[in-house]
Amino acid sequence: MQKLLRMTHQREVILDEIKKSSTHPTADELYERIKKKLPRISLATVYRNLEIMSESGLINKLEISGRQKRFDWDLDQHDHIYCIQCHRVDNIDLADKKDVALPADQNRGYKVAGCRVEFYGICPKCSARSQKKQKGESKKMACKSKCGSKELSEKQREILEALAKCEDACGSKDIAAATSLEPKQVSCQITALKKKGLVDSPVRCKYAITGDGKDALS
Amino acid sequence: MQKLLRMTHQREVILDEIKKSSTHPTADELYERIKKKLPRISLATVYRNLEIMSESGLINKLEISGRQKRFDWDLDQHDHIYCIQCHRVDNIDLADKKDVALPADQNRGYKVAGCRVEFYGICPKCSARSQKKQKGESKKMACKSKCGSKELSEKQREILEALAKCEDACGSKDIAAATSLEPKQVSCQITALKKKGLVDSPVRCKYAITGDGKDALS
DNA sequence: CTTGACACGGTAATAATTATCAACTACTTT
DNA sequence: AAAGTAGTTGATAATTATTACCGTGTCAAG
Ligand SMILES: [Mn+2]
Ligand SMILES: [Mn+2]
Ligand SMILES: [Zn+2]
Ligand SMILES: [Zn+2]
Numbered sequence: 001m002q003k004l005l006r007m008t009h010q011r012e013v014i015l016d017e018i019k020k021s022s023t024h025p026t027a028d029e030l031y032e033r034i035k036k037k038l039p040r041i042s043l044a045t046v047y048r049n050l051e052i053m054s055e056s057g058l059i060n061k062l063e064i065s066g067r068q069k070r071f072d073w074d075l076d077q078h079d080h081i082y083c084i085q086c087h088r089v090d091n092i093d094l095a096d097k098k099d100v101a102l103p104a105d106q107n108r109g110y111k112v113a114g115c116r117v118e119f120y121g122i123c124p125k126c127s128a129r130s131q132k133k134q135k136g137e138s139k140k141m142a143c144k145s146k147c148g149s150k151e152l153s154e155k156q157r158e159i160l161e162a163l164a165k166c167e168d169a170c171g172s173k174d175i176a177a178a179t180s181l182e183p184k185q186v187s188c189q190i191t192a193l194k195k196k197g198l199v200d201s202p203v204r205c206k207y208a209i210t211g212d213g214k215d216a217l218s
Numbered sequence: 219m220q221k222l223l224r225m226t227h228q229r230e231v232i233l234d235e236i237k238k239s240s241t242h243p244t245a246d247e248l249y250e251r252i253k254k255k256l257p258r259i260s261l262a263t264v265y266r267n268l269e270i271m272s273e274s275g276l277i278n279k280l281e282i283s284g285r286q287k288r289f290d291w292d293l294d295q296h297d298h299i300y301c302i303q304c305h306r307v308d309n310i311d312l313a314d315k316k317d318v319a320l321p322a323d324q325n326r327g328y329k330v331a332g333c334r335v336e337f338y339g340i341c342p343k344c345s346a347r348s349q350k351k352q353k354g355e356s357k358k359m360a361c362k363s364k365c366g367s368k369e370l371s372e373k374q375r376e377i378l379e380a381l382a383k384c385e386d387a388c389g390s391k392d393i394a395a396a397t398s399l400e401p402k403q404v405s406c407q408i409t410a411l412k413k414k415g416l417v418d419s420p421v422r423c424k425y426a427i428t429g430d431g432k433d434a435l436s
Numbered sequence: 437c438t439t440g441a442c443a444c445g446g447t448a449a450t451a452a453t454t455a456t457c458a459a460c461t462a463c464t465t466t
Numbered sequence: 467a468a469a470g471t472a473g474t475t476g477a478t479a480a481t482t483a484t485t486a487c488c489g490t491g492t493c494a495a496g
Contacts, residue, residue, distance in 0.1 A: 065281035109342035124327035
């Protein structure tokens with residue numbers, strides 16, 4: 001019953017890779033790096049062993065609010081700050097952490113096992129980046145990876161190509177005629193394209209392709 | 219461009235349902251409750267509107283460490299404690315929260331946007347429950363819903379049925395003979411069944427079906 | 437009455453993780 | 467040494483939570 005765990009070659013390499021990283025890597029980041037040393041390793045093995053090693057106290061598993069788990073070789077008690085834009089995670093040493101301890105009369109009957117303090121904000125690199133690119137205001141960037149990207153559906157590409165051929169702004173009816181799509185479908189897709197910044201509306205109800213839109217076609 | 223949001227019937231019902239709940243519900247919990255009033259509503263609509271309403275400040279979105287998002291009608295600043303067993307979330311009022319503020323020289327260049335304090339432990343109900351059921355020690359219960367359940371694969375069921383017919387404990391070779399499975403496969407599956415508590419090993423290398431195992435077959 | 441912005445329901449797709457399983461490896465016990 | 471067995475692996479399927487897509491519907495303004 002004593003569940004002894006073997007230190008296999010895979011585990012050694014995984015542990016090694018964590019120990020040499022300062023960035024609190026995710027499972028798939030580790031997998032990408034480890035593949036260079038063990039090309040035949042499976043992603044499942046990486047996940048499996050990260051779980052086992054964190055359970056047995058060899059490494060630390062970080063569960064940052066609502067996103068990918070990250071792993072930390074540093075077993076000493078410390079807290080973290082993460083970037084809400086690029087999701088990078090850095091260490092924070094909180095001197096007066098003990099003040100955060102929960103008064104016994106406040107615990108609502110819970111047996112308190114621990115406390116996590118998490119700061120969030122914008123990391124230096126992302127601050128620098130957003131200085132340059134001030135224009136794309138992007139009210140809603142809460143979506144994942146590809147969502148905000150310039151990937152086009154079939155219909156969107158068709159519409160965009162039609163717009164690219166126009167001299168100047170034209171209405172959705174013109175586009176519908178040029179593309180053999182229904183007017184309703186066109187307006188639906190135009191909305192999506194505007195959100196992506198690939199078309200804009202210089203005059204009400206008239207649309208034109210933007211620079212970004214032309215780039216997206218190539 | 220002013221992005222006015224309509225108060226549709228769906229939104230009213232969703233908002234209403236959040237306001238009357240004290241448990242920080244998840245999107246799908248809300249969906250289940252709302253379906254009783256609006257049977258035709260789509261889960262996507264619930265997700266969509268929870269996102270929109272939290273963005274526009276009507277409700278609060280909680281991102282508790284590495285799991286489902288929860289929603290809170292209480293817009294005042296407060297923190298939370300969650301149960302690591304049943305994932306329930308309760309409010310915590312932290313008087314000296316200001317002490318947690320990050321000293322400017324510690325921020326590693328981040329523009330700090332906020333701080334979350336999260337307690338975790340075992341809620342009163344789960345404590346009470348684990349008093350009664352002391353035996354199932356379950357070292358590894360980190361897996362989700364069905365994982366620890368009694369669901370059987372084809373082969374596992376076959377093995378279990380063979381074991382049920384035996385008077386007393388028998389070795390994996392006997393089982394292999396009785397089931398037309400390879401001995402190796404048998405030992406592989408026995409391990410899984412032991413983990414689920416459906417078989418046990420009264421003597422080394424001999425296996426027998428447990429009470430739970432018999433239940434699982436019916 | 438059109439038009440277009442916003443919204444909806446249904447469903448497909450995605451991302452991260454976990455489960456399943458046959459094959460393999462390395463200890464233990466005979 | 468042979469056999470038996472616990473632990474491990476790689477490949478792949480499955481699951482969970484969430485988001486994207488799309489055709490259609492609604493409503494308010496011109
Ligand atoms: Mn750290
Ligand atoms: Mn709350
Ligand atoms: Zn960043
Ligand atoms: Zn609980």
